[in-house]
Amino acid sequence: MTIDSTPVLACEGLRKRFGDLVAVDGVGFEIAPGETYGLLGPNGAGKTTSISMLCGLLERDGGQVMLLGEPFTPRSVEAKRAIGYVPQDIAIYPDLTARENLVFFGRLYGLSGAERAKRIDEVLEIIGLADRANDRAGEFSGGMKRRLNIGIGLLHEPRLLVLDEPTVGVDPQSRNAILESIEHLGAEGMAVLYTTHYMEEAERLCDRVGIIDHGKIVAEGTRGELVRLVGEHDRVHLTATGDLAAASAALVALEPVRQADVADSGLDLIVEGAADALASVLAIAAAHDATVTSVDVVQPDLEAVFLHLTGRALRD
Numbered sequence: 001m002t003i004d005s006t007p008v009l010a011c012e013g014l015r016k017r018f019g020d021l022v023a024v025d026g027v028g029f030e031i032a033p034g035e036t037y038g039l040l041g042p043n044g045a046g047k048t049t050s051i052s053m054l055c056g057l058l059e060r061d062g063g064q065v066m067l068l069g070e071p072f073t074p075r076s077v078e079a080k081r082a083i084g085y086v087p088q089d090i091a092i093y094p095d096l097t098a099r100e101n102l103v104f105f106g107r108l109y110g111l112s113g114a115e116r117a118k119r120i121d122e123v124l125e126i127i128g129l130a131d132r133a134n135d136r137a138g139e140f141s142g143g144m145k146r147r148l149n150i151g152i153g154l155l156h157e158p159r160l161l162v163l164d165e166p167t168v169g170v171d172p173q174s175r176n177a178i179l180e181s182i183e184h185l186g187a188e189g190m191a192v193l194y195t196t197h198y199m200e201e202a203e204r205l206c207d208r209v210g211i212i213d214h215g216k217i218v219a220e221g222t223r224g225e226l227v228r229l230v231g232e233h234d235r236v237h238l239t240a241t242g243d244l245a246a247a248s249a250a251l252v253a254l255e256p257v258r259q260a261d262v263a264d265s266g267l268d269l270i271v272e273g274a275a276d277a278l279a280s281v282l283a284i285a286a287a288h289d290a291t292v293t294s295v296d297v298v299q300p301d302l303e304a305v306f307l308h309l310t311g312r313a314l315r316d
Contacts, residue, residue: 006069008033008082008160008191009054013063016049016215023049025215028063031160036182036192038206040199040302046215047195048088051162054193055085068159081109084158088165090145091152094138098129098148101137102155109156119155126184127151128177143174150181161185162193167201179204199303209302213310223302232300232308233258234274238285239294240266247290254280266292274299 012028024046031037039047052058054065056074065072067079092101099120106116124130127147132140137148146166153161163182167175182205186192196202202209203223210220219226240247244262251269252260256277259270267290271277274297285292 005032007031007066008035008068009193010066011054011063014050014053014060014065015062016046016053016058017061023215024053024060026063027210027212027215027217029210029217029220031191031193033159033191034186034189035207036186036194036205038202038209039193039195039212040197040202040206040209040306041195041212042197045197045212047197047212048164049215050212051085051164051193051195055083055162056080057085081156082159084153084156084161086150086153086161086163086166088168090149092137092145092148095136097134097136098124098140098151099133101148102151105152106155111156119157123151123154126154127181141171141174143170143177146170147174147178147181150178154185158190160191160193164195165197166194167196167198199301199306203302211302211306211309213306218309219305226302226305227300229305232304233270233272234300235298236269236271236274236278236281237263237265237296237298238267238269238281238290238292239296240285240290240292242291243289247285247288250284250288251281254284257281 007030010030014024014027016024027046027050029037039050041047049058053060056072056076059074068082070079072079093104096104102120102123103116106120111119124133127150129144129147132144137145140148150166167178179201182192182194194205208220208222209226210217219229221229244267248260248262248267251257256272257269258272261268269281278295282292
């Protein structure tokens with residue numbers, strides 16, 4: 001069987017200006033079938049403007065977009081059927097039940113009869129609202145409304161699902177339900193474009209991440225690739241007593257250990273690949289009369305990468 005390697009979405013050189021403000025400045029990336037790609041950046045970084053151009057909702061000033069291997073513009077009406085767009089603002093009818101909302105939007109998508117009914121039941125299960133299908137959407141919590149919003153984008157089984165900060169303002173339980181639903185979609189082979197300013201969401205969901213700041217992609221890759229790109233390493237604290245100076249001098253000679261300092265309660269190390277090096281670290285410490293009572297490992301995350309690349313915290 002031949003596997004189609006054509007990206008579901010590919011863009012390059014995207015640009016958009018609003019007066020003197022350059023909102024998007026040369027953005028480009030690809031999303032493969034079954035891949036979840038994250039645009040990670042603070043509010044105002046250009047995430048929503050970028051996806052508005054990618055979905056054909058906003059004319060671009062420059063660059064190109066390819067959808068399923070074909071050129072895509074705001075006038076590509078038929079091609080837009082391949083996209084499910086879930087906006088940051090909730091777009092549902094509060095006076096209709098969850099099922100009635102899905103019926104209405106299903107008709108807009110051209111679904112009818114038994115096919116529509118079957119798909120609505122499937123979507124209600126995916127978003128965890130099957131038991132509330134006949135309740136008015138206006139009575140839902142914010143998180144349930146956002147889950148229904150996602151369900152509307154899923155109804156027509158798009159090849160690409162675009163989610164613009166879908167967990168903003170929701171409670172932790174609903175947020176986890178939303179993230180579980182999205183994980184399910186990626187596992188089922190749907191391409192997902194996910195924008196967020198929550199680092200932990202990008203780490204949990206995304207196969208690859210593009211870090212966007214001031215309208216530019218400043219780095220792209222898997223979590224591991226991004227961490228290696230900026231030279232971030234694991235930080236290890238050994239709570240220890242004994243001859244800490246001798247242990248520190250011996251440990252810094254170990255190849256994975258980049259730095260070893262004596263601290264008030266033990267030793268602070270910077271280590272490349274702490275999980276693999278830890279056994280050697282402990283053996284050397286013991287051999288130099290340091291008694292280790294506990295180990296704390298802090299691995300670098302996307303927050304640290306973003307701070308390194310941009311000089312500011314992710315939520316600034």
